[in-house]
Amino acid sequence: MKIGILGAGRVGGTLGRLWTSQDHQVMFGVRDPHGPKVRALLAETGPAARAASLAEAVAFGDIVLLAVSWAAVRDVIEQAGPWTGKILIDATNRLAPPSPDDAPSAAEDVARWAKQARVVKAFNATGSVNMTAAPYGAQKVDIFLCGDDAQAKAVVADLIASSGFDPVDCGPLANASLVESLAKLWMQLAFAMGNGPNIAFKLLHR
Amino acid sequence: MKIGILGAGRVGGTLGRLWTSQDHQVMFGVRDPHGPKVRALLAETGPAARAASLAEAVAFGDIVLLAVSWAAVRDVIEQAGPWTGKILIDATNRLAPPSPDDAPSAAEDVARWAKQARVVKAFNATGSVNMTAAPYGAQKVDIFLCGDDAQAKAVVADLIASSGFDPVDCGPLANASLVESLAKLWMQLAFAMGNGPNIAFKLLHR
Numbered sequence: 001m002k003i004g005i006l007g008a009g010r011v012g013g014t015l016g017r018l019w020t021s022q023d024h025q026v027m028f029g030v031r032d033p034h035g036p037k038v039r040a041l042l043a044e045t046g047p048a049a050r051a052a053s054l055a056e057a058v059a060f061g062d063i064v065l066l067a068v069s070w071a072a073v074r075d076v077i078e079q080a081g082p083w084t085g086k087i088l089i090d091a092t093n094r095l096a097p098p099s100p101d102d103a104p105s106a107a108e109d110v111a112r113w114a115k116q117a118r119v120v121k122a123f124n125a126t127g128s129v130n131m132t133a134a135p136y137g138a139q140k141v142d143i144f145l146c147g148d149d150a151q152a153k154a155v156v157a158d159l160i161a162s163s164g165f166d167p168v169d170c171g172p173l174a175n176a177s178l179v180e181s182l183a184k185l186w187m188q189l190a191f192a193m194g195n196g197p198n199i200a201f202k203l204l205h206r
Numbered sequence: 207m208k209i210g211i212l213g214a215g216r217v218g219g220t221l222g223r224l225w226t227s228q229d230h231q232v233m234f235g236v237r238d239p240h241g242p243k244v245r246a247l248l249a250e251t252g253p254a255a256r257a258a259s260l261a262e263a264v265a266f267g268d269i270v271l272l273a274v275s276w277a278a279v280r281d282v283i284e285q286a287g288p289w290t291g292k293i294l295i296d297a298t299n300r301l302a303p304p305s306p307d308d309a310p311s312a313a314e315d316v317a318r319w320a321k322q323a324r325v326v327k328a329f330n331a332t333g334s335v336n337m338t339a340a341p342y343g344a345q346k347v348d349i350f351l352c353g354d355d356a357q358a359k360a361v362v363a364d365l366i367a368s369s370g371f372d373p374v375d376c377g378p379l380a381n382a383s384l385v386e387s388l389a390k391l392w393m394q395l396a397f398a399m400g401n402g403p404n405i406a407f408k409l410l411h412r
Contacts, residue, residue, distance in 0.1 A: 136410040136411070136412045137410075137412070139410060168395070169399060170391065170394060170395065170399070171394050171398055171399055175391070175394055177387070178387050178390050178391040178394065179391070181383070181384050181387030181388070181391075182387070182388070182391065184384050185376065185381070185384040185385070185387075185388065188376060188377050188381055188384065189374070189376065189409065192377055193375060193376070193377055195409075195411070198411065198412045199409055199410060199411055200409075200410045201407055201408070201409060201410075202407070202408045202409075202410050203395065203401075203405055203406075203407060203408075204342040204343075204345060204405065204406045204407075204408050205342070205401065205404065205405055206342045206343070206404045
């Protein structure tokens, strides 16, 4: 699969390494494709990954992962388009205090800005240390996802499963605020409460 | 331990049965202590449980579990006092659309209304079917809790652990909105998404 990744930070870099190791083709979309951070990342991923502009990465990808900090999200989305028909995985978290213009969730703001993209919220609710797909004993890490486009959500769920995670379908994009709250709870437990980042939420079934 | 339980519905009834089976003494505080629902419940719990007025149950309990529907919470709290020094476990969820007078979480409203109670949010983030403490294979059900009174939180965490659950400390009461979002996500996954109520969030560690 051809995957565009906007951002080459912890989340984008970790998933880029994982996906290139699994025979996907990755293009990192970044402001400076020749910068030292991106060159170091490409040295790790090998020829299955390249770096280019934001718009080139969106044009390249069957799927595009949005993994930039919230402060940059709106600019990045607007510079990276056109988004028409693209599957956009929104991995962002909005940690700033709410403003009156905010949608109820970051994902719904992303959907508003990335006009005609097919937005799926995923890969936001856990730390990058869990995005190597290394399991917890016999249990895979859960990746919680939601979205309104059933076909796009199925493609993302397949990517999640084939990457070594368990997908957990949380329903429509209107539930994104709940998936984003899970991210905030993970951060509180990992950092404020001192558990460290080697923790993960698992949905048990019986 | 002497435990007051306000409400004799699914959550209050299930935990009342569990705690009486574990040699705690329970007093259900209800509007009608002689009604048929409460009599049926007492027939199950045997002499370790009694039923009385809301205020008698608060006076009785070292710990008081608040397990009534959100619509009744404020009236019940105001009728049930005085709360001074009592450990109040808030198991409620506020599912109605937000109103401008709401605190950021149900628990913070409960703390505002139950003057000088020591409020601990807990037992709200999963279904009553998980409150029998029956495990999922080798894994106990997690009970997520938060609160500002460290000693009260330690007492509640001990009760959770001795009851057969794993307590997960989520920090101060300001994090209650995150624990309440977990409840909403559980409900979406159980009912809207068709997983059924035999699901539970587990915090994995490695």
